[in-house]
Amino acid sequence: MKEQLLSIRNLSVHYIKRDSVVRAVNNLSLELGEGETLGLVGETGAGKTTTAKSILRIVPNPPGRIVSGEITFRGSDVLAMSKLELRKLRGRDISMIFQDPMTSLNPVLTVGEQIAEVVRVHEKVGRQQATLHAQEMLELVGIPGSRYGDYPHQFSGGMKQRVVIAIALACSPKLLIADEPTTALDVTIQAQVLELMNDLKQRLGTSMLLITHDLGVVADACDKVAIIYAGEIVEYGTLEDVYEDTRHPYTRGLFDSIPSLDEDCERLKPIDGLMPDPAALPAGCVFHPRCPLCADACRELKPELIGLSESHWVRCPLVL
């Protein structure tokens, strides 16, 4: 068993608005070992990003609030950390790649300055050394170091995402949270960026939490997969568990909705219905309004995560 790096227990995050409470994340538990990659897969609004932000404690507050749960990173409780400890954690131990490289770089600073900044925040080095390190990082992600003094608008989308990756990896963090790192990029660039991330991850021994809604990306990069629906994990297991032995009706629906290259198909097969409004979650199983297997009990009883094997867990009693 690999050493535990990050463990999330029963995390609940709510966005408290004036007239409603949005339950973005409910009772979510995750574990991530040293050097592992976990894919967090779900639809838009399923609470993926909120989970990621909770790990860094950057959920915007107000209105967001971590209501309950425990986040342990290398043995220390993230939710109990002081501001100073958090600042040391962010960027040095855990860093994050944001979804949209177009907006996650500051337009008025050169990319080099932005990479050097992380280094200077966390390591006691002078300006020159930081500059040198930033140039090395640029080279590492495949951008010539001579572009140190260029501004973000002078880069293309894929290049910007490379810069963001360089910033995230500049201090060799233990854990990299990648929040849909390839969503804003086109397919060829997606492949390049993924390859780069995989490569660097292996070289630097970083663990990764990969947030995505693209099952193909997960298959490429991850060791473990967690399928998240309406703020809850509905299926959790190793890549083989989830892809070869798909159990939960939602996960099946996801796989079924991917068109196959071999068959001719007229229409896509989506899952009927929409994600429930997180401000008014249904009683019982959150997936029951859309579930093809829905039984009476599902409408009232909230299913627990049930272990099928050592590593494979599913939140549905009907598919055992």
Next chain:
Amino acid sequence: MEQNGLLCPDGDETSFKKGSLFNETLLSLRQNRLAMLGMVILVMLILVAIFADVIAPYSIDDQQLSSRFQQPSQAHLFGTDNLGRDIFSRIVYGSRISLAIGASAATISALIGVLLGSIAGFYGGRVENLIMRFTDILMAIPSTLLAISIISALGPGLTNTIIAVSIGAVPGYVRVVRASILSVKEQEYIEAARSIGAEDGRIVCSHILPNCFAPILVQITLGVARAIQVAAALSFIGLGVLPPNPEWGSMLSAARPYIREHWHMVVFPGLAIMATIFGLNLFGDGLRDSLDPRLKT
């Protein structure tokens, strides 16, 4: 965001690759004739202030009682006043005072305003409420009246004039800074900055404020003009810079009894004030036009 000139300069990419915002602003400023006129006036004024000793033929209190009230002539370009002092020389030296007041008042109020505005905009909540309500109170008082009250409490003089003018200008900065900070702080790159462990001070100073630079710069340029104007008004009613210092406002005030017989005593200081403020306003407006991407067509 992608379309605006701040992020991606259109046109020839290679010609302004470095420092694109600055270069682009300069370029579009150069095409704006009025702004260029304003800049020329401003530069001339600064040169006059620097080289006042060389330009002015007489000193500020060179009294020649034999030649009082002289019309403009070769010897006295703008004529002489009721004490036989050369008006041209006094206006030349007066530019120093006006520019000093304008520059220092604008700087002081900008510093205070940026500080308060940043705190209000970044932290929000009760602190913001307190600061903003306080600025509302200051704004409710007409700025000239405010300056008059401050100066009557402190007493006249150059320093006190600067203080009085600065305080009146602070609310404008606070509002501008707060508004632009509010719009920038929700951007994803600020969240990204937080996620790398940057502290609040660093986020504000090196990430947010540089993005708010344009409106602050415009406000400062127009603020200099306002400061000069208010200072001249204060001197005119005898509360600002004291005689014999050749403040343009106080020169106007001193010339008032002779306005019927000796037009030149009033016209030239008045023209000096007007030209200065005209130039600064033109420049400020031009700057706003070229810095604000929304005004670009």
